[in-house]
Amino acid sequence: MTIFDESPSNAAEFTVTELSGALRRTVEDAFGHVRVRGEVGRLSRPGSGHLYFDLKDDKSVLSAVAWKGVVSSWQFHPEQGLEVIATGKLTTFPGQSRYQIVVEKMEPAGAGALMALLEERRKKLAGEGLFDEGRKQLLPYMPRVIGVVTSPTGAVIRDILHRISDRFPLHVVVWPVRVQGESCGVEVAGAINGFNALPEGGPIPRPDLIIVARGGGSLEDLWGFNDEIVVRAAAASDIPLVSAVGHETDWTLIDHAADRRAPTPTGAAEMAVPVKAELEAMLANLSARLKGAETRLLDRKKDGLRALSRALPTLDSLLAMPRQRLDRSGDLLGKALAHNTSNCRRRYERQASRISPLTLISAIREKRLGLNDRIGRCRNAADRAQERRRNRLERPSALLAGLPRRLETGIERETRRLSDQGRRADAAIARLLNDRRRAVSQQTRMLASLSHKNVLARGFALVRDDAGELVSSAASLSAGQAVNIEFQDGNISAVAAGSAGKARPAPKKPAREKPASDGEAQARPVRQGSLFD
Template sequence: MALPFDDDNYADERKTPLVAKAMPGDNAEPLSVSAISALLKRTVEDRFGFVRVRGELSGVKRAASGHLYCCLKDDKAVIDGVMWKGGAQRLAFRPEDGVEVVATGKLTTYPGRSKYQIVIESMEIAGEGALLALLEKLRARLAAEGLFASERKRLLPFLPRTIGVVTSPTGAVIRDILHRLADRFPSRVLVWPVLVQGEGAAGQIAAAVRGFSAMPPGGAVPRPDLVIVARGGGSIEDLWAFNEEIVVRAVAECTIPVISAVGHETDTTLCDYAADQRAPTPTAAAEMAVPVRVELAANLAELALRKRRCALRPVTLGRERLEARARHLPRPEALLAAKAQKLDETGERLRRALRDRALGARARLDARGAQLSLPLLRHRLERAEERLARAGLTPALLQRRFEAACKHFAPVARVLPQLDPDKPLARGFARVTDADGHTLTRKAQAEREVSLVLKFRDGDLAVVPGAAPRRAPRSKGPSARQGDLF
């Protein structure tokens, strides 16, 4: 669609020169972009050569070169900031988004993008509230990683032989720890000297903890069984090195149980959360590390006494029970009195019975003796001869009957010697009988007997089942030994 042609506008445009020309009396020479940028840079740097800016960090980024880039903002404006590598390495805290800081430096411009920015020389957290906010943010992040979980806490050794202490070698803390250890239980102490506040303190503390953890067991320097990270009291700024992430991670990753004794009882650092045990003071850390030797000796003595009592108590109780039961036992004289009385009565009855029996036998003998006259005996003999004669028993008849019986029993007589149970004894066998002479053929029968008799070819031998056989003395000639039959 074509636009309408305006003659007036066309005339005005024709008045503007097409090519730039110097006008008479004009002293404003045109400047190049670089020149105007340089003028702006000098003006800004001269006017704002030293400024302190308070704002909230945003877009914090650390380049591979070590330089730190960020933005400082409030609710109405934003200014870019850069901190060169040397200044970034000297920071006492780790810059993060959302932290309110006070940055000190100078304003300058960046001609390449027509922007102004602040070159930060130092950076501090804006007040204790902002510092606590940063601390809480770091604590939440590390807790989310599980560094403060209770499952990671380890039990302290009951009696460590070597204790490693990470602290300042010149402060009162190490003297308090050594004095307390000497009072309770003298132990070997290895001190790793470090700075406990200021620039570089966090790196030294982390290096010391990792150094103790990396010591090999059985080396020239004994590896600690326990590590104490200690420092005296102070403000939150003084204790900030123990809140640094590098220290917290070193304590959490240490392979040796760690006691954190930083500050006084009311002071709390992130190192306390990562350690296996927190002590309110360095002196309390020494008390946690070792027991009291005197108390241990007393406990050992008490346990030894209880052990002796426990060992002697069954003997004492057994003796008391035996004495109590012995008092209820009757005396041997009382046990034998009734039997002795019965024996006396039986003996008296036996004597009377023997006397009466002898008297009766004598009376019967006297009565029979009257019947044993010589004529009577002769008469009875004659009558017996007559009866024998009438029976017709001639010797020839008895002889034939005897020979017939011998022929009948001759086969039995030949077999009878083979059935004799004592005949195998001549070949080295033995026959086992009970006390009454009955032959035993089974082990179960022998086990029920109190005593056994072994019949050999040349005599009998009484044995007791289960008794160990007596060894016969060794002889120089060959001999046959027979062990226990059961």
Template sequence: MSDLIDDPQEGGNAPEFSVSDLSGAIKRMIEGEFSHVRVRGELGRISRPRSGHIYLDLKDDSAVLAGIIWKGVAARLAVQPEEGMEVVATGRLTTFPGQSRYQIIIEDMKPAGMGALMAMLEKRKAALAAEGLFAPERKQALPYLPEIIGVVTSPSGAVIRDILHRLRDRFPRKVLIWPVAVQGDKCAPEVARAIRGFNAMTPGGALPRPDLIIVARGGGSVEDLWGFNEEIVVRAAAESAIPLISAVGHETDTTLIDFASDKRAPTPTAAAELAVPVRMDLLAWVEGQGARLSHALSQGVRLRGQRLRDLARALPRAEVLLDGPRQRLDALGERLPAALIRSVQVRRVHLSETAGALRPALLRRAVEGDRRRLQATAARLNVHALNRDIAQKRRDLDQVSARLSDVAGRQVRGWQDRLAALERLRETLGYKATLSRGYAVVRGDGAVMTTRAAAAGAAALQIEFADGVLDVSGSSAAAPKPKPKTPPAGQGSLF
């Protein structure tokens, strides 16, 4: 290395190195001197290519250090790097000969103090709230008495025992436990996978889908509870179609899953109390409601009985109601025999009077008289019917004649209108109408002149206007209008 650094004397025999040799020497020197370092700085540019590695910059007020977190290390980080976060990175320095730069290979990274961690938490909370993941209208109502409760927690801690004990005391229910790590690198992905796993279950299947989910963990520091602040957990809680209760930490501990859940419980025991009512209280309430119902029914029956008795006292007795009808029945019964005898006598007299008028001779004379009247009436009806028929035919004939006259009149008027229209068309298309618009007809030697040369060669010219004929040779314009000769074929129009 001294040969590479010392300046050779002018004209000396200094060795020559290739670029690769020089870059390798620098790489070995930096990696040997800075094999393990801890660097504090602010995260600048962060790049996450498809390979899974993370490329970032560590900077302060006057310098920038490039850094790399390999894919396997990035998956184990408790806190994922975000731009602007102040961190303490642990790793080793090396060089990248391909671009002539030095960089740090980061093996661990932690926020530089509580202030940086809380600042990152507030920034993440604001970003998720802006997406509407904490909106009140997204939250679901908890079921009053769920059949199955899913619990996401550690199976070996005191939290699950507290929840089961509280459920057993209040209202025993079926519980499905999804074991997860509640702190460390595996916490966030396992909790998110558990929430989505409960939602993916089929209702009524071999392993039934829970009606309520409880995500629970005991108290701890901010770093211990950090897995419940990760974005993947918050999004899984917000997307859950099953109502979810978050019970992470104690009353003073707050994580981002508390804002995304449908209900926050201050402790895991309180979450069990929110999940189910007290069975004995419910039974006592049901018994109280039953007693009230029985009392209300008996009271209603008693009041209606008293009302019926009050109304019955105002009604008359049954025997009093029947006294009047019974007396009228006795009076009518006594009058009935005499009334029947009187009715038979009256009908016998009427029958005798009617039978006296029914002698055969009288009947034959009556029938004969009726027959003659019927024949006379039939004869009169025939004559009258014939007269009515003739009168009807005459009226029909008059109507047909009137319709024919009307049709003929309309047809004649139509022909007259058509002749008038043709006459107007003839006058419009004739050359007389053209003369009234300022034109004139020039004739020479009895023929119509259509060219200047023909007019110049004629012996005499006559010009016909709308109001008369003018002789060009000096004859009076008022001279009698000569009868025009028949124009030759093909000259029937001025145009």
């Protein structure tokens, strides 16, 4: 008995590739396009842009792939745990011996799945504090520029522009974006961030208010405004933002993050600007009330002023008492002067009665006796002082014997000291003279640079009148007045002709005077001039 059964078999032999190809054709021919409902699991987005994921239910798992070009056309992106309906072609993948579906179209299995995803995302963002009322800003009452983020071709932008033009015409800047599709969220977030990045005073005015608007639609159509990037951009906007996405019953996540939600795009325009006609009417009413209040205030002030004027005393009553005091003082002035004169005369007579020749002679005699006594005492004091000095001079006479030697020694010492001081004094005087010569030389150069002689050397002249005063204008001279003209090399006398208002031809230049000889130059006194000569 052998181990292997060598009996021949009629079964055909296939290679692995041939068998895989046959299975692929069988599966594709048998099923073709199918619609599969399941939950998305194990989602993968590699750098190639293709999408790999699983479709599963409670018992089975089906591999799925969506190519890059197909994924870019989808209105929403599947997420793990979302129930979807995938339409595509069933095929096999020979590299791993498994079958899979190549998805061409995908849609949510129902509103319930999208709402569940929306609720989960809302809770996540709310937990981060993006929907807190405390962080929301107040809308400006009267903005100067409004930025609108919407599609430039839809009816929404026309409604907003028409409504703003009716209520309060102002500058509107439109940032065009797609309001539906895969790139909707990225473009809307970019527009919000772009408006916030505009500088103040730039070529494009920075808006004071942003409106994000879109018309109504299904949940799938509005899904781009539920994107996280849009919600975060709206929450981080420094410019107040109004959300006007969909109709009154449509709610998206950007509505929670915006500073204000409008039921419709037209309602957003009404929130953004006040009614100009109402403002003008209100201003007119306030102006009329202000004028009425001013009129009433002035009337009350006038009435009060008239009442106060009636209470004030008249001019005659104010001057009555001072006038009476003046009259009384005038009456008493003559008597007071006569009485004062009498008193002064009595004091003078009383003092004069005390003065007589005998009294004066007696006083002079007493003064003379006192003066003679003082003279005698001064002479005695002088005699005593002279005697004391004579005694002091006689005592040191004995010391004079050795005086010549001491004097000789002192004279030699003083001679040497005087000689040394003389040498130092000569050196100091020489240095002082040199310093003074340099200072005089510097002052001479400075004086020469400031002298008007330098100005005269350039062809100018000084004109003085017959009194020797400088003449600064032609209007100060009269016809026939004698003047003295000083040039660089001397003075000449002249007579003014004509008047200051008439133009006179320039006189011919006189012939150059012959230079003075050495004797004449020495005879003429040399004087340093100045600008004030």
